[in-house]
Amino acid sequence: MADTPVIELRGVGKTYYNGDIATPVLFDMSFEVGRGEFVAIVGGSGSGKTTLLNLMGLLDRPSMGEILVDGRNAGTLDEPGRASVRRDRLGFIFQFHYLLPEFTVIENALMPCRMKGRRFQEEQEPRMRALLEKVGLGEKLDSRPAQLSGGQQQRVAVVRSLANDPALVLADEPTGNLDTRSGRVVFDLMRSLSRESGTTFVMVTHDDNFALEADRLIRIRDGRIE
Ligand SMILES: Nc1ncnc2c1ncn2[C@@H]1O[C@H](COP(=O)(O)OP(=O)(O)OP(=O)(O)O)[C@@H](O)[C@H]1O
Numbered sequence: 001m002a003d004t005p006v007i008e009l010r011g012v013g014k015t016y017y018n019g020d021i022a023t024p025v026l027f028d029m030s031f032e033v034g035r036g037e038f039v040a041i042v043g044g045s046g047s048g049k050t051t052l053l054n055l056m057g058l059l060d061r062p063s064m065g066e067i068l069v070d071g072r073n074a075g076t077l078d079e080p081g082r083a084s085v086r087r088d089r090l091g092f093i094f095q096f097h098y099l100l101p102e103f104t105v106i107e108n109a110l111m112p113c114r115m116k117g118r119r120f121q122e123e124q125e126p127r128m129r130a131l132l133e134k135v136g137l138g139e140k141l142d143s144r145p146a147q148l149s150g151g152q153q154q155r156v157a158v159v160r161s162l163a164n165d166p167a168l169v170l171a172d173e174p175t176g177n178l179d180t181r182s183g184r185v186v187f188d189l190m191r192s193l194s195r196e197s198g199t200t201f202v203m204v205t206h207d208d209n210f211a212l213e214a215d216r217l218i219r220i221r222d223g224r225i226e
């Protein structure tokens with residue numbers, strides 16, 4: 001299975017329907033992402049990047065075509081089946097960190113493990129503590145998100161995305177809310193985690209510097225790959 005792509009899109013299209021209004025957004029997208037790859041997706045505002053990432057994350061269904069995760073056709077799965085692929089195989093980072101304010105840093109980082117049970121959470125805690133220390137947050141494990149800077153909060157979100165040891169992390173403009181310096185720290189962190197742990201990353205970004213440092217660049221224009 002080592003050479004099975006982590007994710008594969010075959011002729012994927014997406015049209016949003018609101019009442020009588022159809023908005024076609026993505027057209028005939030076909031590509032695959034191999035194990036351990038770091039892929040950047042770039043394109044203008046409204047070109048369909050978030051729509052694409054939502055489809056890849058099984059948060060939404062395509063109107064046409066197929067998406068295979070680890071060789072499994074996600075379109076044939078019911079909602080609980082899709083939820084279990086998300087829980088077991090995928091990690092997510094968004095532009096906003098979505099840390100829960102009433103929980104500490106370590107509790108937030110472990111949040112995805114909760115859904116897999118207390119036992120799994122306890123098993124993962126040492127690894128998550130070590131990761132938080134590695135990203136410079138060793139002193140902040142018991143702090144609340146509000147006591148952290150924006151860059152520190154997003155570093156917690158990056159660590160959290162690895163809690164379930166995912167095959168693929170999907171990141172939608174993870175540096176979009178950060179200043180240049182914090183953005184660089186967060187990007188370098190993702191890049192080094194992908195190199196060291198072999199985790200596959202697909203990252204949407206507006207920053208050409210980051211995009212050029214990816215293994216591969218996918219450019220989207222008006223819902224098509226350029
Ligand atoms: N739920 C929806 N219903 C109808 N149209 C939508 C919906 N969500 C997104 N769109 C439209 O789809 C197009 C692509 O949106 P999307 O959010 O994927 O763009 P994007 O490339 O992520 O843009 P940005 O860089 O601004 O985040 C836009 O024209 C948007 O208005």
Ligand SMILES: [Mg+2]
Pocket residue numbers: 049050051172
């Ligand atoms: Mg977007």
